[in-house]
Amino acid sequence: MKTLYTSLLASLALVFTLTAVDSAVLVVSTKGEAAYKDGASWKPLVKGQSIREGAMVMTGVKSQAVLNIDNNTLTVNQLTTIKVLRNSLTKSSSDNAIGLKNGSVNARVKRIGALRTRFNIVTPVATSSVRGTEQNTSHGPAFGTRIEVPTGLVNASNESGVSRNVGGRSSFSLRPGNQRPESLLGDLRNSSITGLNPANITGDEQTGLQVFGDQLLDNFDDALGFYGRNVGGKANVNIDLIWPQP
Secondary structure: OHHHHHHHHHHHHHHHHHHHHHHHEEEEEEEOOEEEEOOOOEEEOOOOOEOOOOOEEEEOOOOEEEEEEOOEEEEEOOOOEEEEEEEEEOOOEEEEEEEEEEEEEEEEEOOOOOOEEEEEEEOOOEEEEEOOEEEEEEEEOOOEEEEEEEEOEEEEEEOOOOEEEEEOOOEEEEOOOOOOOOOOOHHHHHHOOOOOOOOOOOHHHHHHHHHHHHHHHOOOOOOOHHHHOOOOOOOOOOOOOOOOOO
């Protein structure tokens, strides 16, 4: 009787393990041309099927694939190739890593109670850790890796040990061959019609603001949302317009 009971428990544990692995990565939807490779050849990706650890997914022009990974959503955009590097789900933790070879993906990772969640997106030059937030990641041989975070905060790092927290209006951009990413506030600075720096600061202070200015914005879901609030009161603004010489 004891032997039968032990065998039954072992069988149930095996069934639970197989079910968890098989159902961890589920194809929610596909559009256009989407395929997967789990062996020697590529096959069409079909809604409702599951993908195992080690499988690759590729999308064509004007195509898309949406995957459910441990109740987190990964959208594989057009002309993108990814690989499921790691997929582990237990009662206490969810550990996933997606390799982005080329193209772009959107990851929406939930924070679920006490479940320890680890969700990494790995490119040839950088790694980002997504947790309880949303992230857009793209990679290509010409422009390198680019990370934008519409909601929440993400940590991005490279093999040289350079680490940055990315959120709000900041972005992580690391070009091929570079050891350090570009200014986190580069996009915000480049889109402005004039310099947005405090008056009377030194060159070193300006460089520090460009590199670490995002730390001032981490407490806001929208980096500039604070300035859109109706706080009342009056303020004086001095603007020096320097016109280019004809």
